[in-house]
Amino acid sequence: MHHLKLIALKDFPLIEPNDDLASIINKSINNNGINIESGDVVVVAQKIISKCENRYVELKNIQPSKEAIDLGKILERDPAFIQIIQNESKKIISTKKNVIIVEHNLGFININAGIDRSNILQKDDVVLLLPENPSKSARGLQSLISAYFQKDIALIVTDSMTRPYRSGVTNFALASANIPSLIDLKGDSDIYGNILQSTEIAIADELAAAAGLLMGQGSEKQPVVIIKGFDKKNYSTNDAFDLVVDEDEDLYR
Amino acid sequence: MHHLKLIALKDFPLIEPNDDLASIINKSINNNGINIESGDVVVVAQKIISKCENRYVELKNIQPSKEAIDLGKILERDPAFIQIIQNESKKIISTKKNVIIVEHNLGFININAGIDRSNILQKDDVVLLLPENPSKSARGLQSLISAYFQKDIALIVTDSMTRPYRSGVTNFALASANIPSLIDLKGDSDIYGNILQSTEIAIADELAAAAGLLMGQGSEKQPVVIIKGFDKKNYSTNDAFDLVVDEDEDLYR
Numbered sequence: 001m002h003h004l005k006l007i008a009l010k011d012f013p014l015i016e017p018n019d020d021l022a023s024i025i026n027k028s029i030n031n032n033g034i035n036i037e038s039g040d041v042v043v044v045a046q047k048i049i050s051k052c053e054n055r056y057v058e059l060k061n062i063q064p065s066k067e068a069i070d071l072g073k074i075l076e077r078d079p080a081f082i083q084i085i086q087n088e089s090k091k092i093i094s095t096k097k098n099v100i101i102v103e104h105n106l107g108f109i110n111i112n113a114g115i116d117r118s119n120i121l122q123k124d125d126v127v128l129l130l131p132e133n134p135s136k137s138a139r140g141l142q143s144l145i146s147a148y149f150q151k152d153i154a155l156i157v158t159d160s161m162t163r164p165y166r167s168g169v170t171n172f173a174l175a176s177a178n179i180p181s182l183i184d185l186k187g188d189s190d191i192y193g194n195i196l197q198s199t200e201i202a203i204a205d206e207l208a209a210a211a212g213l214l215m216g217q218g219s220e221k222q223p224v225v226i227i228k229g230f231d232k233k234n235y236s237t238n239d240a241f242d243l244v245v246d247e248d249e250d251l252y253r
Numbered sequence: 254m255h256h257l258k259l260i261a262l263k264d265f266p267l268i269e270p271n272d273d274l275a276s277i278i279n280k281s282i283n284n285n286g287i288n289i290e291s292g293d294v295v296v297v298a299q300k301i302i303s304k305c306e307n308r309y310v311e312l313k314n315i316q317p318s319k320e321a322i323d324l325g326k327i328l329e330r331d332p333a334f335i336q337i338i339q340n341e342s343k344k345i346i347s348t349k350k351n352v353i354i355v356e357h358n359l360g361f362i363n364i365n366a367g368i369d370r371s372n373i374l375q376k377d378d379v380v381l382l383l384p385e386n387p388s389k390s391a392r393g394l395q396s397l398i399s400a401y402f403q404k405d406i407a408l409i410v411t412d413s414m415t416r417p418y419r420s421g422v423t424n425f426a427l428a429s430a431n432i433p434s435l436i437d438l439k440g441d442s443d444i445y446g447n448i449l450q451s452t453e454i455a456i457a458d459e460l461a462a463a464a465g466l467l468m469g470q471g472s473e474k475q476p477v478v479i480i481k482g483f484d485k486k487n488y489s490t491n492d493a494f495d496l497v498v499d500e501d502e503d504l505y506r
Contacts, residue, residue: 001261001466001467002260002261002262002263002467002475003258003259003260003261003467004257004258004259004463004466004467005256005257005258005259006256006257006258006259006463007255007256008254008255008256009255010255094504094505096504097504099504101504101505108418109417109418111504160452160454162504162505163416163417163455164362164416164417164418164503164504164505164506165361165362165417165497165498165503165505165506166425166455166458166496166497166498167435167453167455167495167496167497167498168435168436168453168454168455168458168496169452169453169454169455170454170455170458170459170462171459172419182420182421183421199413199422200420200421200422201413201421201422201423201465201469202416202419202420202421202422202423203466205419205421205423205462206423206424206462206463206465206466207466209423209458209459209462209463210257210259210459210462210463210466212454212459213254213257213456213459213460213463213483214254214255214256214257216454222255230466242420243419243420243421244418244419244420245418245419245420250417250418251347251349251350251352251354251364251415251417252347252354252415252416252417252418253417253418
């Protein structure tokens with residue numbers, strides 16, 4: 001494998017609740033003149049899935065708990081917003097530096113439970129949650145797009161996240177379908193023929209980051225990127241999404 | 254920007270100490286029939302820079318301190334290897350889970366100070382350090398490759414690293430030249446015309462991760478990847494490498 005090509009879908013429409021996202025993606029692929037082949041990876045920003053799944057919450061409909069009210073005072077944040085973060089999370093990990101870092105119900109460690117106020121219709125009192133079950137959404141889109149084009153495609157759902165120890169955000173995989181998220185080279189040889197002990201590569205995160213270069217975070221309106229040339233057949237057939245580490249397996253915790 | 258193309262240099266030779274790496278890359282680009290254009294990003298795995306800079310260390314030449322000997326007993330590791338890790342590091346951050354996580358002299362948080370024993374000529378007692386000054390190496394290669402092709406290229410030096418909270422390794426930027434590592438969208442608009450408060454994107458890490466898909470970690474022998482189509486002109490002209498966060502700016506520490 002020595003070539004990869006990434007193509008962002010141009011003129012992708014804004015997504016509304018209950019839109020048929022798979023059909024919109026299929027139509028946009030056709031409008032962009034892209035020839036879908038088996039092995040193509042369709043990378044989709046979580047935000048359009050959340051919108052289509054109507055994951056909007058109005059702050060005024062939220063009754064904050066005493067804990068959320070107290071934390072809101074300390075952090076000078078709207079207690080209803082804090083309540084929504086708590087509802088989406090297993091636990092709050094840190095509120096140092098005026099930032100709420102949580103273990104999300106989905107297992108991810110992220111800021112504000114991945115709830116974002118940019119690129120949603122800006123009413124001050126509306127926020128957008130992550131998709132309820134990104135893996136299920138990924139499988140659904142993957143099977144509908146594969147069926148429409150009669151090709152064996154893979155699909156990755158992404159979100160941009162901050163990272164410990166590094167500045168800025170990068171795009172990460174939230175879910176994947178029909179592609180391994182993690183490959184283990186254990187038992188393969190290195191260039192001198194020595195057997196590798198254990199090297200697991202998070203290819204779904206690398207594919208997500210690559211697509212992030214075209215998705216952008218601002219006004220790009222490019223939430224769907226097609227990656228051509230990635231040969232998953234080189235790797236294991238296990239396509240479980242296992243990029244989330246438990247605390248007792250996390251080398252850094 | 255809606256297209257990116259990544260090309261790994263095929264048949265790249267094994268690198269020996271004191272090789273002229275820029276000339277080898279230039280020659281390989283020509284042999285691969287690649288037409289270098291201004292704006293192309295040349296992504297180089299740190300390992301071939303380390304080899305060319307002869308960053309090999311023989312364990313038998315290392316006299317471990319008492320601290321290294323004691324830690325070696327606890328971790329059941331060669332004390333000379335631990336001494337080398339300590340020499341390369343500002344401090345050891347954790348030795349839990351039988352893994353040595355350090356703050357490297359270069360500021361990165363990584364395992365074993367980025368010292369790796371795979372893909373080096375396997376004598377049991379030789380290890381390979383990171384390049385002494387990856388930013389200087391990046392600038393040197395960038396200017397020599399730009400001059401040879403008479404094109405304004407950018408260059409990124411990468412390494413694969415584990416991450417907190419996530420499984421597996423991905424490719425990260427260790428240094429960059431003639432391209433911003435981090436871009437700040439603050440003040441730009443989102444798709445609804447709302448002004449973004451602050452979103453910094455670590456584009457050098459996303460470019461590194463993208464290249465990592467072709468570099469691999471095993472027997473691929475593809476340590477150099479050319480990325481075409483990335484339009485850095487969209488972004489700030491500040492090309493300092495600032496992906497390392499100090500402890501007091503790290504949201505997670």
